Amino acid sequence: MTEIDNTGSARPESIRAVPVRHPGRWVSGAVILVLAAMFVHMLFTNKNLDWTTFQKFFFDGGILKGLVATLELTVIAMAIGIVGGILLALMRLSANPLMSSAAWLYIWFFRGTPVLVQLIFWFNIKSLMGDISLGIPFGPVFITWDVNSLVTTFVAAILGLGLNEAAYMSEIVRAGILSVDEGQTEAAQALGMRRLQIMRRIVLPQAMRVIIPPTGNETISMLKTTSLASTVAFTELLKAGEDIFNANYKTIPLLIVVSVWYIIVTSILSVGQYYLERHFGRGSARELPPTPLQRLRRNLTTFHVKPPAVREGSA
Amino acid sequence: MTENAPATDVMVKAEGIHKFFGRLHILRGIDLEVRSGQVMCVIGPSGSGKSTFLRCINHLEKIDSGRLWVDGHLVGYRQRGDKLHEMRESEVAAQRRDIGMVFQRFNLFPHMTALQNIMEAPIRVKGEPRQVVRERALRLLDQVGLSEKVDSYPSQLSGGQQQRVAIARALAMEPKLMLFDEPTSALDPELVGDVLDVMRRLAQDGMTMVVVTHEMGFAREVGDSLVFMDGGVVVEEGDPREVLTDPQHQRTRDFLSKVL
Ligand SMILES: Nc1ncnc2c1ncn2[C@@H]1O[C@H](COP(=O)(O)OP(=O)(O)OP(=O)(O)O)[C@@H](O)[C@H]1O
Ligand SMILES: [Mg+2]
Numbered sequence: 001m002t003e004i005d006n007t008g009s010a011r012p013e014s015i016r017a018v019p020v021r022h023p024g025r026w027v028s029g030a031v032i033l034v035l036a037a038m039f040v041h042m043l044f045t046n047k048n049l050d051w052t053t054f055q056k057f058f059f060d061g062g063i064l065k066g067l068v069a070t071l072e073l074t075v076i077a078m079a080i081g082i083v084g085g086i087l088l089a090l091m092r093l094s095a096n097p098l099m100s101s102a103a104w105l106y107i108w109f110f111r112g113t114p115v116l117v118q119l120i121f122w123f124n125i126k127s128l129m130g131d132i133s134l135g136i137p138f139g140p141v142f143i144t145w146d147v148n149s150l151v152t153t154f155v156a157a158i159l160g161l162g163l164n165e166a167a168y169m170s171e172i173v174r175a176g177i178l179s180v181d182e183g184q185t186e187a188a189q190a191l192g193m194r195r196l197q198i199m200r201r202i203v204l205p206q207a208m209r210v211i212i213p214p215t216g217n218e219t220i221s222m223l224k225t226t227s228l229a230s231t232v233a234f235t236e237l238l239k240a241g242e243d244i245f246n247a248n249y250k251t252i253p254l255l256i257v258v259s260v261w262y263i264i265v266t267s268i269l270s271v272g273q274y275y276l277e278r279h280f281g282r283g284s285a286r287e288l289p290p291t292p293l294q295r296l297r298r299n300l301t302t303f304h305v306k307p308p309a310v311r312e313g314s315a
Numbered sequence: 316m317t318e319n320a321p322a323t324d325v326m327v328k329a330e331g332i333h334k335f336f337g338r339l340h341i342l343r344g345i346d347l348e349v350r351s352g353q354v355m356c357v358i359g360p361s362g363s364g365k366s367t368f369l370r371c372i373n374h375l376e377k378i379d380s381g382r383l384w385v386d387g388h389l390v391g392y393r394q395r396g397d398k399l400h401e402m403r404e405s406e407v408a409a410q411r412r413d414i415g416m417v418f419q420r421f422n423l424f425p426h427m428t429a430l431q432n433i434m435e436a437p438i439r440v441k442g443e444p445r446q447v448v449r450e451r452a453l454r455l456l457d458q459v460g461l462s463e464k465v466d467s468y469p470s471q472l473s474g475g476q477q478q479r480v481a482i483a484r485a486l487a488m489e490p491k492l493m494l495f496d497e498p499t500s501a502l503d504p505e506l507v508g509d510v511l512d513v514m515r516r517l518a519q520d521g522m523t524m525v526v527v528t529h530e531m532g533f534a535r536e537v538g539d540s541l542v543f544m545d546g547g548v549v550v551e552e553g554d555p556r557e558v559l560t561d562p563q564h565q566r567t568r569d570f571l572s573k574v575l
Contacts, residue, residue, distance in 0.1 A: 190414070195404060
């Protein structure tokens with residue numbers, strides 16, 4: 001921002017002219033208003049929507065328990081996805097051809113099959129292998145677990161969603177790492193830093209700027225994808241709603257209850273994403289854009305300043 | 316150490332250095348010596364291998380044949396009997412601690428403030444106590460004339476300021492040798508002076524430096540020796556004042572007539 005001292009010079013008179021009219025805007029605006037009014041009218045008059053049922057079940061114990069399960073599933077599956085994604089990305093960028101092809105194969109497989117199929121697969125894993133044993137490969141066995149007790153529906157859902165997510169996250173992380181200038185690694189090497197230090201301290205923090213936005217999308221998408229776990233009998237938010245409307249046949253109101261909860265959580269996640277992006281944008285822009293709160297505060301304080309608004313820095 | 320190992324006051328010794336990129340023969344037998352406390356300036360046309368040679372000195376590039384010593388130690392290799400062993404990554408990293416490098420495009424870490432840029436390596440690499448490092452970093456920032464920019468991010472600094480932070484960052488490791496790869500080529504003309512001033516003072520304080528540069532005034536004034544490289548070989552080497560005023564080789568004359 002250049003600091004021009006324009007306090008002395010008088011502001012030249014602004015042009016007074018009749019602005020261009022936009023009749024098209026008025027017509028399209030009116031159409032949208034009518035459609036919106038019809039929709040709102042339907043919301044309040046349609047008996048099938050049944051807002052009392054909505055109110056009754058919005059804070060229902062079963063629904064809330066389902067909501068918590070959905071959140072748990074989202075967090076854990078995303079955690080597996082992010083950690084697994086970073087590992088896979090590092091493997092793919094590794095100089096060891098065995099490592100990079102193993103990662104490539106993993107990504108190829110998990111991106112190539114539908115996540116719903118993977119979920120059902122994990123749910124039925126017991127029919128593939130009876131027990132899991134810990135020991136020396138092809139040698140003695142130390143401990144054995146029964147797969148049935150190990151892979152509960154929750155674990156099956158976490159594995160299905162998390163392992164699939166890792167494949168997608170690895171591509172996001174890899175793109176982020178590749179976006180960081182080679183000179184950064186060289187400068188760090190020249191200072192005597194080790195490969196892992198360089199990755200952790202120099203490259204990944206910068207890659208974050210590229211990684212965070214799509215990861216936010218992935219998280220929001222994951223929140224909704226967890227509803228697939230209802231098909232393997234895991235009681236998350238959708239299944240909790242289904243259990244209720246299967247008993248009382250109030251399908252639509254309960255689907256609305258579920259949808260509103262999804263929208264609330266995705267909205268919160270979007271706000272979180274905004275602040276996370278700001279945090280990792282450090283040092284990139286000359287000045288960070290103000291947060292909505294800061295903008296509100298600034299608007300409130302500059303409200304009584306005479307328009308046109310005084311330009312910053314010229315006071 | 317072999318019988319060719321350099322004398323103790325030789326900081327850098329290069330002997331028959333060759334470097335290939337694929338089938339491109341970039342360095343074709345470089346022999347050079349830089350004594351402790353001396354400043355060697357390297358000039359030459361674009362693509363002559365100046366940067367490549369500089370990067371070999373701290374093993375950012377592997378040499379394909381020849382020997383390279385820094386402060387009496389082979390770079391990147393260990394000699395056991397008459398066999399050479401490649402160094403492990405940790406050993407290479409340890410060797411680089413004592414060699415500072417300044418790049419044409421600064422390469423500051425954009426997510427760290429000036430102070431954090433300088434403090435990073437001494438803390439992470441040498442494991443020095445934070446308070447000690449902080450004091451040294453502040454002193455270095457003061458030396459390069461940027462005490463008010465302690466908390467600025469690189470994007471908030473001019474090119475010349477960034478390069479001075481980069482020099483301070485390298486000095487914070489207390490290196491024995493500093494390598495500069497065209498440190499002022501990316502700068503607007505009016506910002507070049509500040510950076511050269513810092514380098515001049517560094518030379519006066521006795522730092523051993525290898526400087527790839529197109530600043531002939533700096534080479535003449537500060538350099539103890541001047542090397543003219545072309546096509547991957549050293550064409551001419553000598554006292555900067557002599558080489559610049561009375562070059563012995565036609566190629567040197569042609570180059571100097573273009574840049575002076
Ligand atoms: N990593 C690489 N892979 C392939 N070729 C390379 C690589 N690095 C450098 N080269 C080539 O090696 C030659 C010498 O490059 P170098 O950067 O050392 O030249 P220079 O003398 O520093 O030139 P300039 O003055 O333009 O910086 C050039 O022809 C360049 O294209
Ligand atoms: Mg170069």
